[in-house]
Amino acid sequence: MAWLNSPAVELAFSLIFLWTIYRFVTTRKSKNNQGELGLPPGPRPWPVIGNLHLLGRLPHKSLAELANKYGHIMFLRWGSVPTVVASSPAMAKEFFKNHGLIFANKPPSATGRTYSDHELGGGKWFLQMVAEIMHLSGVIVVGDFIPSLAFLDWRGYCRRMQDARKVFDEFFDKLINEHVERRRSKKSDDPDIVDVLLDMAESETAEIQVSRIHMKAIIMDMLSAGVETSATTIEWAMTEMLRNPQVMARAQQEIELEVGRDRIVRESDLVNLDYLRCVVKETLRLHPPAPLLIPHESTQGCNVGGYYIPPKTRLLVNVWAIGRDESVWEDPLEFKPGRFIGSSIDVKGHQFEMLSFGTGRRQCPGIAMGLSVVHLAVAQLIHCFHWSVEGDLDRDEEFGLTVPRKFPIFALPSWRLTTNEPP
Template sequence: MLPWLSLLLLFLPLLLIIAVKRRQGQLQPPGPPQLPVIGNLHHIGKLPHQTLWKLSQKYGPVMFLQLGRVPTVIVSSPETAKQVLKVHDIHCCSRPLSEGTRKLSYDHLDVAFSPFDDYWKEVRKICVQELFSTQRVHSFQPIRDEVIQKLIDSISESASTNSLVNLSQKLMSLTASLTCKASFGMSFQGSKIDNDRFQMLVHEALQMLGSYSASDFFPLVGWIFDWFTGLHRRREKIVGDLDAFYEEMIDLHLQENRQGDEDFVDVLLKLEREQAALGNAQITRNHSKAILMDILLAGIDTSAISMTWAMTELVRNPRVMKKVQAEIRNQIGENARVRFENVNELKYLKMVIKETWRLHPPSPLLIPREVMSEFQINGYTIYPKTRLQVNLWGMGRDPNVWKDPEEFLPERFMDGSIDAKGQSFELLPFGSGRRICPGILMGSVMVETALANLLYHFDWKLPDGMAVQDIDIEEAPGLTVYKRTPLELVPVRF
């Protein structure tokens, strides 16, 4: 007995050292104090990306929050974003299933969101082939020219009468027309849903996806709270209206005398008729509508938001406006239109767009991920079932990354070392890793071409009596961040 006791005493210090090191290796990230039951939900403000950035300045670039029953980690630096989106992408590329996501994906269809799921891989492959490949993006040039020309003609009418133009609305209508025509072979303007209602539906759906729902954080009783606050009814209304739009669109594609080339909806309907299996699921009508929902919500508002914020910042910064217009007009000359092939020569315009994405990323908090297997960031252990988000908005304002971060200075991208394609972790408007947006090229081309035309054809003035410092740059809440008040300017024909 004594020899065994002596041996234990001999190794006890070593065992204690191992235990301490193990605990140190499994440290939980720091975070603000929690309240009983709700955890840190009281710390989430109306604009979560802003309140989370303020908290991360105190608690660091890896921050832990307990949101009801949901453990959540927020990362807010390029280094930690790289660890999440590249180094440990394989451990955390699943998606948490929120109540809003469930409704907008037709009750999830019992199909996993994981990129390792065969269904997910097949759907992404079809979307890339039919919509987002370089060849397909080039093939949409006539549609882009058509919708941009309609925009220019509409603004020219306002310029002739010196009238205000609601650019926020015009740009939303532009991207909606392009997305619907390129993806669905039709315009929402031919639908029973009018322009304003259609735009409101898209905005409300994204606001719903970006909001915090009680049922997400308190599964057993949260739905009662959502019912009393009207959130449940609001969800049902939005989903019902969008579903009616898809049904109308599908019915038009099923007409025997329909004219036009095969489009994305035709591809999905063909898969339905053939009872094709994508991975572990056989395609049904609800699968088709869920896929169309993703295309619609991801494709319409993000480009419009980027263009609205770009025009806002240009009006607020006359020096930059004058410089980018001079580049475009010198390059294009007396041509009637800026075309896709001209855009690659507009280097300063590309810098303006990058700077807009830095200050105003369309999705300020990347869509949440869910951790599947344990890993570490900066020595902190991140456990399975933890919700993980990257705060792009905060990263774009980090003084440790950017000089004069609140200033709109496109020249900071002069050397071209930072791109927006998911490999430069200082600037991630489309995300990165397995969950990167497949529509990078389509979105970039739309923003560049439309902005170049707006800046080529018109000079822009503020309404009478309004000064630059009066421009409202407050944000509206949601998964994507709109300018709270519409951007209204007076166009002057060049």
């Protein structure tokens, strides 16, 4: 029986003991002091890593598959972080409308920390860095869920985020300095958002003192959210219309009847382009820019859908899965803009079947601007040009805070208006 005293056996018994304690603790946590409600159903977590091993290259798809097994409210542990996933309009309403204040917090992230001076330097390649930051803001960083392993930065995400931040520092400083010089020379006749922020920074009566760091953070949010999400939606709209030429033909016909073929589309024309708006809605249903929205976190324990949700639990709403729910949409995998003709469903968070921009206290504040940009850009692209593409276009995705195409569209345009060039 000497083998019982071997180091390997001692290690095995130690691991079994720790696992037993871990399961006891997690089972006890499924009960709460507000009654006998348990945690929502979900896959059994592994020691240390929890359920992180279940997330594939496209987490929104992995979570949708798990929801098919465990239900529209599902509990997971990502490392040491409790996480609840809502995958239906009813559950989204429960969290956002009935418990919106409790889930108004934003959890910290290693790749999403506040912009700070000591991380900044100089750099170039602005547009590429916008895409880089949007990608890194949505990746799974092990250190966020297993803090003891944060120092490893296995895939280099934290280092890449710091490099991306440095790229923007020189750009933002130059932008702010140019505005300061124009204001000194009194040449700023057309104020913009930077001028507004400078007014707040110089005001002695403002309730909130705005520093240069605050200005950089606000400009960063506007650029990253405004540029990348709009570009992603435009690209998916073109992808779906190239895959469905009858949709593009109908949208082009509508624009021609309103605009003619002797000029480009103006923003004032958009109000009369009903089918174009349906095309954008259908694009946002199938390809929401942020498929899991921005993560939320509970400030206290609460009961949702007959289950107990502990405090400090992260909330993910899988709007990608909701947009493909057969109980909500007819032929959910088909691109059919006509489904929105005469429908009261919009994308502004009023109905929980469409939460492309979120809803409630954490809703995207740039909805109106973003939709205007997308509608006008898509209208110009299909009105001014014929498009041809060789072969079939795939729907392969690249996951981040937004989910763009994995590979850019390669399509050939040809001018279709009667004018030789845009007026």
